[in-house]
Amino acid sequence: MRLRTMLQSFARVLIVTMALVWTLYPLMWIVLSSFKPASEQFMIPPRWTPSQWSLENYARFFSNAEFVRSLLNSMVVTATAVGISLLVGVPAAYGLSRFTFRGKHQVTVGVLLARMTPPIVLVLPVFLIARRLGVIGTYFVLITVMAVFAIPFAVWMLRGFFAEIPKELEEAAMVDGCSRLAAIARVTLPLTAPGMAATSVLNSLIVWNEFLFILVLSSPATRTLTVLVNTFVSEKVVDWGTMSAAAVITALPLVIVGLASQRHLVRGLTMGSIK
Amino acid sequence: MGGAAGMKRGTWRDLLLATLCIMAITLSAAGVAASGITVVSEFGIHTEAWKTRVAAFTEETAITVNVIQYPYANYLDQLTLNFTGGRPNFDVAYISGLWYPSFATAGYITPLDQLFDDPADLADIPGLDLARQRDHIWIAPYMNEIGGIAYRRDLFEDPVEKARFQERYGYELRPPQTLREYRDVAEFFHRPPDLYGVTLMGRRSIFLATHFMNRLWARGGTILDEELRPAFDGPDGVAALEETKAMFQFANPAARNYDFQEALTEFEGGRSAMAELWTTGLLYADDPSVSTVVGKASFARFPQDASAVGQRLPALYIFWGFAVSSASPKKDAAFKFVEFMTRADQQALAAPGRNIPSRLSALDSPRLRSLHPWLAPFQDVLRNVVPTPLVPLIPEGNIIMNEYLVPEISAYIAGEKPAKQALDDAAGRVERLLRENGYYD
Numbered sequence: 001m002r003l004r005t006m007l008q009s010f011a012r013v014l015i016v017t018m019a020l021v022w023t024l025y026p027l028m029w030i031v032l033s034s035f036k037p038a039s040e041q042f043m044i045p046p047r048w049t050p051s052q053w054s055l056e057n058y059a060r061f062f063s064n065a066e067f068v069r070s071l072l073n074s075m076v077v078t079a080t081a082v083g084i085s086l087l088v089g090v091p092a093a094y095g096l097s098r099f100t101f102r103g104k105h106q107v108t109v110g111v112l113l114a115r116m117t118p119p120i121v122l123v124l125p126v127f128l129i130a131r132r133l134g135v136i137g138t139y140f141v142l143i144t145v146m147a148v149f150a151i152p153f154a155v156w157m158l159r160g161f162f163a164e165i166p167k168e169l170e171e172a173a174m175v176d177g178c179s180r181l182a183a184i185a186r187v188t189l190p191l192t193a194p195g196m197a198a199t200s201v202l203n204s205l206i207v208w209n210e211f212l213f214i215l216v217l218s219s220p221a222t223r224t225l226t227v228l229v230n231t232f233v234s235e236k237v238v239d240w241g242t243m244s245a246a247a248v249i250t251a252l253p254l255v256i257v258g259l260a261s262q263r264h265l266v267r268g269l270t271m272g273s274i275k
Numbered sequence: 276m277g278g279a280a281g282m283k284r285g286t287w288r289d290l291l292l293a294t295l296c297i298m299a300i301t302l303s304a305a306g307v308a309a310s311g312i313t314v315v316s317e318f319g320i321h322t323e324a325w326k327t328r329v330a331a332f333t334e335e336t337a338i339t340v341n342v343i344q345y346p347y348a349n350y351l352d353q354l355t356l357n358f359t360g361g362r363p364n365f366d367v368a369y370i371s372g373l374w375y376p377s378f379a380t381a382g383y384i385t386p387l388d389q390l391f392d393d394p395a396d397l398a399d400i401p402g403l404d405l406a407r408q409r410d411h412i413w414i415a416p417y418m419n420e421i422g423g424i425a426y427r428r429d430l431f432e433d434p435v436e437k438a439r440f441q442e443r444y445g446y447e448l449r450p451p452q453t454l455r456e457y458r459d460v461a462e463f464f465h466r467p468p469d470l471y472g473v474t475l476m477g478r479r480s481i482f483l484a485t486h487f488m489n490r491l492w493a494r495g496g497t498i499l500d501e502e503l504r505p506a507f508d509g510p511d512g513v514a515a516l517e518e519t520k521a522m523f524q525f526a527n528p529a530a531r532n533y534d535f536q537e538a539l540t541e542f543e544g545g546r547s548a549m550a551e552l553w554t555t556g557l558l559y560a561d562d563p564s565v566s567t568v569v570g571k572a573s574f575a576r577f578p579q580d581a582s583a584v585g586q587r588l589p590a591l592y593i594f595w596g597f598a599v600s601s602a603s604p605k606k607d608a609a610f611k612f613v614e615f616m617t618r619a620d621q622q623a624l625a626a627p628g629r630n631i632p633s634r635l636s637a638l639d640s641p642r643l644r645s646l647h648p649w650l651a652p653f654q655d656v657l658r659n660v661v662p663t664p665l666v667p668l669i670p671e672g673n674i675i676m677n678e679y680l681v682p683e684i685s686a687y688i689a690g691e692k693p694a695k696q697a698l699d700d701a702a703g704r705v706e707r708l709l710r711e712n713g714y715y716d
Binding site: 037038040042131213216220 | 356371535537538540544555560
């Protein structure tokens with residue numbers, strides 16, 4: 001019996017290790033490449049670790065004139081678009097989960113249409129509209145478009161969380177003298193905080209990593225990090241070292257946010273899934 | 276009531292402020308180009324070269340320049356999107372010489388004839404002839420390069436190696452001039468795993484096609500004949516393709532998956548005696564931060580078939596240059612910019628380490644020659660070949676090469692088809708495409 005338990009534990013560890021190696025291998029390669037000098041990027045046979053650890057690639061990336069601006073742009077666009085998605089998504093999700101009205105099902109599915117359409121199909125009309133309005137290259141268009149993509153995700157995620165909170169809790173608060181808005185603010189929203197955290201983190205991932213729309217709609221002044229990373233690919237050569245450093249730096253803020261909100265994220269995701 | 280009214284006023288004030296902020300951001304971004312011209316480009320070393328002369332241009336003309344750069348991988352899409360959108364956000368576009376035919380056909384760019392009305396320009400800029408279609412010059416060549424052989428001068432000039440080669444092959448070791456010499460030299464230096472005879476690019480890409488084209492042209496062949504019918508599937512084409520595959524025996528086995536980057540890295544790392552590369556590769560080989568062969572590499576034209584030695588044959592030619600948008604409201608300023616940047620003195624000042632000037636006279640710059648001694652043989656090659664574009668300069672050129680020819684060449688190299696069948700299949704598809712597009716009416 002004990003042997004069987006040990007074997008099961010071993011198998012579990014083995015499977016998890018294999019899954020981690022499978023998923024982390026490319027990431028590890030990128031991280032290690034970011035510390036390799038240019039002459040070691042393409043050694044044959046490939047060299048896993050650099051012979052001399054070098055911060056040269058990071059220095060080159062940090063010294064890029066566009067780095068600070070792109071980082072700030074990523075932060076501004078992501079924070080604002082995710083904020084807007086919550087501002088719009090919370091009441092919309094609440095309404096869809098609590099109230100019954102004609103066409104509710106169609107509205108719920110309709111919200112998802114923007115996400116169901118392949119981005120490449122939308123990019124041309126969005127570009128032409130933005131061009132017509134003269135807003136190409138502005139934060140306004142980037143934030144608006146990113147929010148448009150983030151809102152449906154927020155609505156669908158939060159709808160499940162709201163549905164999980166018993167109506168009776170709000171009714172009890174209202175019996176105690178709260179208005180509906182006060183009941184939502186004091187009872188429902190605090191209970192769905194993990195769900196909102198999870199939604200925000202996942203939406204941040206989507207917006208932070210967006211490339212196509214940002215590329216098409218931004219100007220050098222409003223370009224974000226994902227576009228900047230791609231600038232190290234030229235016609236014939238790729239600056240793999242700097243690009244790897246850029247990829248690490250670009251991913252780092254989200255990894256930190258993910259780790260910091262890990263507790264809420266797991267709780268929120270679990271909560272939403274067992275409605 | 277008063278509180279509600281105050282709140283409403285406050286709300287409206289906040290909304291107004293927010294709207295004004297958004298308008299300010301919008302206008303500030305849109306207004307960047309109002310005071311000068313806007314030049315759009317990719318991120319690349321030759322762009323970095325001409326960017327160093329922008330301040331001098333502004334000083335000379337009082338015209339300010341706003342440069343917008345896009346990642347290379349998305350640059351053509353971005354340009355096309357801007358052109359088709361009707362109001363491009365730039366006055367000048369720095370583009371590949373392969374792209375201008377479709378832009379010119381669609382009317383997106385304007386002729387530059389007035390900038391090159393001096394007949395001397397035609398002799399000084401080898402690419403200018405390729406920039407001309409329908410009696411107009413559409414693009415001003417700025418950067419150019421040739422597909423040829425980068426080789427290790429230190430190995431070729433080593434007395435011991437020279438003596439050994441002489442003893443083994445019965446003639447002097449030198450940069451190969453014929454296809455047979457090329458095979459001999461590659462075989463001689465092929466000492467795996469430390470040194471390979473030649474570096475090739477075998478991945479299924481346009482780079483692989485360059486090996487085929489080099490050999491096709493070395494035999495006097497061509498991709499399309501004068502009537503634009505495919506002409507690459509004859510005996511010369513078959514021989515060229517078979518020889519492409521045969522040369523891989525003197526290359527690193529990994530070269531079957533090489534692209535330009537990997538090939539360059541192998542040559543820079545001193546692991547091959549020769550590399551079938553483009554001239555730009557020499558700029559990187561001279562960069563001590565990435566190369567172990569700094570000052571040891573030089574350039575030679577691609578060898579010719581013994582029967583064609585001495586003839587002025589086509590050579591793979593690539594150029595990038597400036598085109599002016601038809602929609603630009605500041606064409607005069609845009610022309611001044613193009614004229615300034617393509618002047619020989621400005622090209623020479625901008626070039627070190629980043630660019631290979633399109634003007635032969637710029638290549639005479641003593642400063643450039645001392646930094647890159649291989650510019651002398653490069654200039655010599657340029658004078659003695661017929662610069663021929665990587666793809667036919669018709670709007671279908673990229674499709675012909677990338678979608679029809681490259682897959683078939685790759686299929687042959689991978690052993691999936693005989694050479695003749697692969698080329699016939701490609702030729703059939705090319706002919707069908709061009710017929711459907713009305714070329715043979």
